[in-house]
Amino acid sequence: MLLSSSSRRIHTVDSHSGVAFTGFVSDARQIMNRAREEAANYDATYGTKIPPALLAQRIASYVHYFTLHGSLRPFGAATILASYDPSTKQHELHMIEPSGVTYEFFGCAAGKGRQAAKTEMEKLSLGNVSGTTGEVITAKEAVKQLARIICLLHEDEKESSSSKPFELEMSWVCQGSKWEHVGVPRQIIAEAMEWAKENIAEEDDEDDKADAGGEVMAF
Numbered sequence: 001m002l003l004s005s006s007s008r009r010i011h012t013v014d015s016h017s018g019v020a021f022t023g024f025v026s027d028a029r030q031i032m033n034r035a036r037e038e039a040a041n042y043d044a045t046y047g048t049k050i051p052p053a054l055l056a057q058r059i060a061s062y063v064h065y066f067t068l069h070g071s072l073r074p075f076g077a078a079t080i081l082a083s084y085d086p087s088t089k090q091h092e093l094h095m096i097e098p099s100g101v102t103y104e105f106f107g108c109a110a111g112k113g114r115q116a117a118k119t120e121m122e123k124l125s126l127g128n129v130s131g132t133t134g135e136v137i138t139a140k141e142a143v144k145q146l147a148r149i150i151c152l153l154h155e156d157e158k159e160s161s162s163s164k165p166f167e168l169e170m171s172w173v174c175q176g177s178k179w180e181h182v183g184v185p186r187q188i189i190a191e192a193m194e195w196a197k198e199n200i201a202e203e204d205d206e207d208d209k210a211d212a213g214g215e216v217m218a219f
Contacts, residue, residue, distance in 0.1 A: 010171045010183070014039040016049055016084040018171050018181035022111030023077030023098070031079055031096075034062050052083030056094035056102045064100020074098055078110040082171075084179040091173060113153040120149045139174035143184055146170070148196035155200065168193060 009028070010020045013035045021028035038058045042050035059079060066072045079096040095110065096102045106127040109117035124145055125136050137145065150168060170184040 008169065010169050012171075012181050013055070013081075013083075014043070014049060015180050016086060016173065017052065017055060018082050018173065020080045020082075020110075020171075021077050023075075025077075027075045028077040028079070031059060031063065031075060031077060035059050035079075035081070049086055051085050051087070052081070052090075052092035052094065053104070055083060056081050056092075056096060056104075060096045060100050060102035062100075063096055063098065067100055080108060080110060082173050082181065084173050084181075086179070091179070113156075116153055116156070117149050120145075120152065139172050139176055140188065143170060143172070143188060144192045144195050147189070147192035148199055151193070151196045151200055 007025060009022065009025075010018060011032050012018050013032070017035075017039060019032055019035060021031070035055065038055060039050050042048075042054075059081065063075050063079075067074045075098050078098055081094045081096065082091070083094075084091045093105050093108065094102055095105060095108045107121040107124070109115075109121065124142075126142075127136055147168060150166075154166060168189055170189055171181060172184055173179060173181045
């Protein structure tokens with residue numbers, strides 16, 4: 001009875017900006033609507049796209065306001081904002097916490113399993129991050145790596161009673177999308193999921209071989 005498109009967690013704010021949410025969907029939609037209003041008002045007033053940092057700050061101020069009054073309930077949703085600024089030719093990623101605090105990241109995670117996801121993301125070369133080496137991964141490679149992280153977290157949940165089927169939803173703002181916020185094509189997501197499952201299976205086989213080849217000592 002429920003349409004598959006009725007509970008999306010990723011939405012477009014403006015042509016160059018998009019948001020992803022975790023938490024209460026109703027709260028997230030309120031934040032999304034506010035973000036769209038801020039972007040539209042800035043464009044109407046100044047004739048240009050709102051800078052990513054300013055949009056993140058305005059959303060954060062709105063969310064923080066609901067923590068200041070006893071008659072209001074704080075939002076039960078965390079927001080990840082991905083934007084591109086056509087004026088400066090820079091792309092940015094921000095997270096707005098339910099408390100109204102906002103930070104800029106090269107890569108971030110929210111919701112259940114966020115700590116494990118952050119640990120895996122720290123192994124990737126996402127930008128000018130201290131401790132990372134090698135070339136920055138491409139958008140398509142990032143899709144594959146993110147699919148792998150999601151599959152790893154889902155594998156960990158299989159042993160618990162809370163494990164449920166999931167649908168992987170992705171969007172990007174990159175050169176391939178002409179720096180516009182659009183959904184990642186389903187074919188690319190399907191290929192990424194297939195690669196992720198094969199990669200995890202290969203790692204499990206290598207771990208099993210390493211365990212079988214190791215020496216066991218008992219006392």
